[in-house]
Amino acid sequence: MTSAPPIPEIPEPPLLPGWDQPLCIRNIELASRFTLAPLAGYTNLPYRMSIRDVGGVGLCTTDLVNTRAILQGSSKTMELLATCPEDRPWAVQIFSGTPDDLIAGAKWVEAYGATIIDINMGCPVRKVVKGGGGAAMMCDTTGATIDLISKVVAAVKVPVTVKMRLGWDADNLSAPYFAREFERVGVAAITIHGRTREQGFSGSVNLAGIRSVVEAVERIPVIGNGDVRSIRDADRMLRATGCDGIAIGRGALANPWMFRQLNRWLATGRPGPRGTYDERLDFMVNHFRRTIAWRGEWAACIQFRKMSAWYCKSLRAGKANQQILVMLDKPQSLYDLVARLREQGPPPGWVDSDSMDANIHVPAGPIAHW
Numbered sequence: 133m134t135s136a137p138p139i140p141e142i143p144e145p146p147l148l149p150g151w152d153q154p155l156c157i158r159n160i161e162l163a164s165r166f167t168l169a170p171l172a173g174y175t176n177l178p179y180r181m182s183i184r185d186v187g188g189v190g191l192c193t194t195d196l197v198n199t200r201a202i203l204q205g206s207s208k209t210m211e212l213l214a215t216c217p218e219d220r221p222w223a224v225q226i227f228s229g230t231p232d233d234l235i236a237g238a239k240w241v242e243a244y245g246a247t248i249i250d251i252n253m254g255c256p257v258r259k260v261v262k263g264g265g266g267a268a269m270m271c272d273t274t275g276a277t278i279d280l281i282s283k284v285v286a287a288v289k290v291p292v293t294v295k296m297r298l299g300w301d302a303d304n305l306s307a308p309y310f311a312r313e314f315e316r317v318g319v320a321a322i323t324i325h326g327r328t329r330e331q332g333f334s335g336s337v338n339l340a341g342i343r344s345v346v347e348a349v350e351r352i353p354v355i356g357n358g359d360v361r362s363i364r365d366a367d368r369m370l371r372a373t374g375c376d377g378i379a380i381g382r383g384a385l386a387n388p389w390m391f392r393q394l395n396r397w398l399a400t401g402r403p404g405p406r407g408t409y410d411e412r413l414d415f416m417v418n419h420f421r422r423t424i425a426w427r428g429e430w431a432a433c434i435q436f437r438k439m440s441a442w443y444c445k446s447l448r449a450g451k452a453n454q455q456i457l458v459m460l461d462k463p464q465s466l467y468d469l470v471a472r473l474r475e476q477g478p479p480p481g482w483v484d485s486d487s488m489d490a491n492i493h494v495p496a497g498p499i500a501h502w
């Protein structure tokens with residue numbers, strides 16, 4: 133007889149001032165303080181709707197979109213902006229190194245129906261930074277970035293938020309300064325990834341750095357971000373930083389039940405179950421069907437090749453099955469795989485916490501071509 137895996141100890145939820153009230157981003161009341169962080173290549177409409185189905189997410193954000201491409205009507209960019217009435221509230225994340233484009237793009241996105249406009253000031257990758265967008269905006273010492281953000285705020289009626297990193301490198305932790313100035317010019321909330329641009333995705337998240345951003349502002353919410361993959365991580369983030377909410381990216385890919393569990397944990401001290409094996413299979417099929425509806429069968433197969441490691445790890449489906457997804461070229465192969473896995477049931481010793489290790493590709497370094 134195999135013994136059941138030990139149940140990890142769940143910390144008591146912290147008593148946080150103000151957390152008995154909903155989180156508001158200016159006039160937008162969120163149903164939960166846990167938001168989906170943008171993950172380029174993943175946080176498209178099919179994935180956002182699949183996450184919303186599971187429940188507990190307060191706000192979803194699109195992949196970052198280049199305002200130049202929006203203004204040029206690029207068909208790929210329009211796909212990234214695909215939405216539906218149930219996909220609410222939703223933030224559209226924009227970036228640009230060109231002030232006029234950023235302002236015009238924000239107006240366009242507002243007219244298109246975004247609940248919130250989020251400006252990316254954290255992206256470390258070369259193709260974004262070299263044009264003066266993403267994390268490069270955190271290097272400005274002339275006031276141009278603050279001036280630009282204030283112009284975007286003035287150009288639209290919807291709340292404008294900013295997502296940024298702690299700074300360019302450890303010697304230039306400019307996030308508290310920018311957060312304070314952004315609040316002054318009317319930015320409605322800040323999401324702060326607790327790493328510098330130099331760190332890329334390496335090292336650990338600097339919780340004290342996030343705290344310094346929380347302390348730099350007076351009223352606007354600060355949403356902490358980085359490496360939250362469990363209740364324990366969330367607990368640590370909340371206690372150490374005093375943030376008003378948490379944005380979760382890779383943790384939600386590994387465990388789409390995360391938002392629901394975090395809300396239950398806060399309300400009752402118990403997170404409740406993650407998805408069962410069958411629910412994980414259902415999630416995958418629904419996500420796949422939505423991806424077909426979004427971009428057609430072939431593109432859905434290509435998209436799911438990228439997801440193979442993540443899904444197979446969380447299901448402990450093994451290398452041979454992963455290979456089927458890596459080579460996916462027709463929907464039926466995925467449906468057959470799911471039917472087989474469903475019939476076999478979870479492999480002995482299957483614990484869904486395995487999915488926490490799911491390997492999600494990140495840029496190799498701050499200057500990676502990506």
Ligand SMILES: Cc1cc2nc3c(=O)[nH]c(=O)nc-3n(C[C@H](O)[C@H](O)[C@H](O)COP(=O)(O)O)c2cc1C
Binds near residue numbers: 194
């Ligand atoms: C594959 C991938 C794509 C990302 N794309 C974006 C993006 O489009 N916009 C953005 O602001 N951050 C992006 N990020 C950063 C995440 O939003 C988040 O800040 C980071 O992954 C840390 O949070 P996590 O540990 O919860 O994933 C991306 C991260 C990854 C791994």
